[in-house]
Amino acid sequence: MGERILAVRGLKTHYYIGGRVIKAVDGLDFDLERGETLGIVGESGCGKSTAALSVMGLISLRAGRVVGGQVLFKGKSLLALPGEEMRRIRGSEMSMIFQEPMTSLNPVLTIGRQVSEVFMVHKGMSRREALDEAVKILSQVGIPAPGQMIREYPHRLSGGMRQRAMIAMAIACGPDVLIADEPTSELDVTVQDQVLRLLRELKERIGMAMVLITHDLGVVAETVQNVLVMYAGRAVEYSDVSGLFNEPMHPYTKGLIASVPGLGKAGEKLGGIKGEPPSPLDLPGGCRFHPRCEHAREICRIHEPELVRVGDGRLCACHLYNDW
Amino acid sequence: MENAWSRFLKNKPAMAGLFLVTVIALAAVFAPYITRYQPTEQLIWTEGSKVQLVPPCSRFWFGTDIYGRDMFSRVVYGARASLLIGTASTAISLLIGITLGALAGYYGGVVDDIISWLANVFFAFPFILFVLALVAYLPPGLPLMYAAIGIVNWAGVARLVRGQVLSVREKEYVEAAEALGGSGARIIIRHILPNIMAPVLVQATLGMGGIIMLESSLSFLGFGIQPPTPSWGYEIAQGRQYLLTGAWWWSAFPGMAIMALVMGFNLLGDGLRDLLDPRNDDAYGWWGRG
Numbered sequence: 001m002g003e004r005i006l007a008v009r010g011l012k013t014h015y016y017i018g019g020r021v022i023k024a025v026d027g028l029d030f031d032l033e034r035g036e037t038l039g040i041v042g043e044s045g046c047g048k049s050t051a052a053l054s055v056m057g058l059i060s061l062r063a064g065r066v067v068g069g070q071v072l073f074k075g076k077s078l079l080a081l082p083g084e085e086m087r088r089i090r091g092s093e094m095s096m097i098f099q100e101p102m103t104s105l106n107p108v109l110t111i112g113r114q115v116s117e118v119f120m121v122h123k124g125m126s127r128r129e130a131l132d133e134a135v136k137i138l139s140q141v142g143i144p145a146p147g148q149m150i151r152e153y154p155h156r157l158s159g160g161m162r163q164r165a166m167i168a169m170a171i172a173c174g175p176d177v178l179i180a181d182e183p184t185s186e187l188d189v190t191v192q193d194q195v196l197r198l199l200r201e202l203k204e205r206i207g208m209a210m211v212l213i214t215h216d217l218g219v220v221a222e223t224v225q226n227v228l229v230m231y232a233g234r235a236v237e238y239s240d241v242s243g244l245f246n247e248p249m250h251p252y253t254k255g256l257i258a259s260v261p262g263l264g265k266a267g268e269k270l271g272g273i274k275g276e277p278p279s280p281l282d283l284p285g286g287c288r289f290h291p292r293c294e295h296a297r298e299i300c301r302i303h304e305p306e307l308v309r310v311g312d313g314r315l316c317a318c319h320l321y322n323d324w
Numbered sequence: 325m326e327n328a329w330s331r332f333l334k335n336k337p338a339m340a341g342l343f344l345v346t347v348i349a350l351a352a353v354f355a356p357y358i359t360r361y362q363p364t365e366q367l368i369w370t371e372g373s374k375v376q377l378v379p380p381c382s383r384f385w386f387g388t389d390i391y392g393r394d395m396f397s398r399v400v401y402g403a404r405a406s407l408l409i410g411t412a413s414t415a416i417s418l419l420i421g422i423t424l425g426a427l428a429g430y431y432g433g434v435v436d437d438i439i440s441w442l443a444n445v446f447f448a449f450p451f452i453l454f455v456l457a458l459v460a461y462l463p464p465g466l467p468l469m470y471a472a473i474g475i476v477n478w479a480g481v482a483r484l485v486r487g488q489v490l491s492v493r494e495k496e497y498v499e500a501a502e503a504l505g506g507s508g509a510r511i512i513i514r515h516i517l518p519n520i521m522a523p524v525l526v527q528a529t530l531g532m533g534g535i536i537m538l539e540s541s542l543s544f545l546g547f548g549i550q551p552p553t554p555s556w557g558y559e560i561a562q563g564r565q566y567l568l569t570g571a572w573w574w575s576a577f578p579g580m581a582i583m584a585l586v587m588g589f590n591l592l593g594d595g596l597r598d599l600l601d602p603r604n605d606d607a608y609g610w611w612g613r614g
Binding site for chain 2: 056058087088089090091092095096097098099100103104105106107108109113117118121122166169170
């Protein structure tokens with residue numbers, strides 16, 4: 001067991017829209033060790049991105065609030081930090097990259113200005129020094145001719161190059177934790193692969209821990225060590241990656257894996273999960289998955305299962321395993 | 325860049341507007357070189373009553389007034405007052421409006437409530453009466469005019485900027501900038517404002533016409549520029565008494581000057597709006613590559 005760098009405990013983030021409460025994240029726990037790569041998977045709307053934004057302290061922007069729980073980063077409670085201190089951590093010790101490289105770069109500023117800004121904000125460099133650093137960091141993320149690239153505007157770059165520029169900005173200060181929210185979903189498959197390889201390389205070189213948020217189990221399989229499966233705002237299973245694919249425990253995880261072509265046995269009919277994920281406005285009582293679960297029993301309708309240890313370092317929140 | 329420009333050059337009304345504004349601005353700047361007489365020079369003291377109310381002729385292009393002053397000179401110098409007040413008041417209203425509008429849009433909540441309430445108060449106020457009250461109460465003078473008109477106009481700018489900031493604030497690149505640790509001020513100034521300058525520029529240009537009208541109205545009523553400094557609105561008021569006796573030029577030329585300048589700014593503003601319309605593919609390029 002390495003040193004724990006990030007611990008999330010009972011995190012609850014709710015949005016308030018039109019007087020109604022949307023429980024996007026509702027009691028989430030996970031740990032991250034130094035240098036670990038953790039994948040967070042789940043369907044759209046299960047609270048993956050909200051969880052990431054909560055950890056980064058970026059929720060207040062979106063009409064939402066972290067209403068409970070704790071985020072401990074290097075032993076400091078982030079939720080209790082004053083805004084200014086949190087701002088200094090963001091982008092230097094803890095960084096985040098976003099899903100859409102098309103829209104996460106400012107269209108009216110050159111790449112050079114945007115990348116150099118990180119150095120000016122966190123290292124107090126002058127614009128000239130920062131631009132020199134920007135060229136260096138751009139070449140580290142595999143952008144060709146970075147000296148020219150710093151004068152270009154984002155619309156002149158391909159999606160892959162833009163995502164590389166985003167990554168350059170995020171890792172510029174050598175963060176301890178990088179949260180990547182669907183970093184490759186918008187990219188072509190071949191470019192996806194390059195970007196994932198780059199992320200793995202950088203992770204090794206900088207020695208940072210990475211949280212990779214994705215709905216793509218293929219990306220999970222080739223990139224991460226441990227996986228957290230989320231459903232309706234909570235973790236339902238935590239496992240190392242081989243355990244998860246070889247022997248999924250939670251019925252939801254089983255359904256997810258069965259629904260991916262090529263991961264099950266060849267020639268087998270694709271499985272799936274019947275029904276829709278529940279509306280976060282109106283979560284079912286008991287186990288949140290029970291309306292869609294073929295193993296659901298009486299207890300599943302009444303009691304919400306806890307995330308409990310079910311094997312070697314594995315956790316699962318399901319009554320099936322509580323009883324056994 | 326070439327694309328945007330060539331589209332602008334093809335926009336005939338916008339070019340006409342640009343032409344009017346440019347000609348009047350150049351005339352104002354080079355006034356001493358294109359006029360034969362000082363605007364305040366009363367020729368009756370040297371030449372007697374034969375230079376009173378002279379109709380337009382080769383010597384006095386726009387005629388003379390009752391004091392034997394060259395109306396061409398007074399109209400040309402009058403452009404200085406109008407343009408000065410137009411730009412200075414616009415600058416003041418932009419400064420206040422952009423600052424408060426951006427704060428309201430970015431921070432929302434109570435900040436937004438207070439600023440929006442204040443803007444609504446200003447909107448509900450009768451425009452001209454408010455300026456009249458300010459100008460009448462305080463000693464008259466140019467700086468007071470800038471300030472009074474600028475203060476009245478900030479609310480429109482603030483409302484526009486607030487709306488624009490609200491929409492840009494939700495963009496991923498703003499979130500990304502926040503995730504990288506940018507402070508509120510830095511994000512507003514470096515990431516948000518450059519993205520909303522196009523509509524603000526259009527509004528400022530269109531607002532110039534209104535401000536020039538306002539200055540003329542105030543001067544007409546005697547609360548604006550104080551004589552003997554030439555001002556179009558004041559000239560119209562003075563010449564009004566002689567209109568029916570046949571000396572139409574005293575009021576008519578300043579009136580046409582106001583019309584030309586206001587129309588110029590309006591045409592130019594409309595043209596810029598078309599040019600910078602986000603539905604035109606090159607809208608960003610115009611700013612981005614500036």
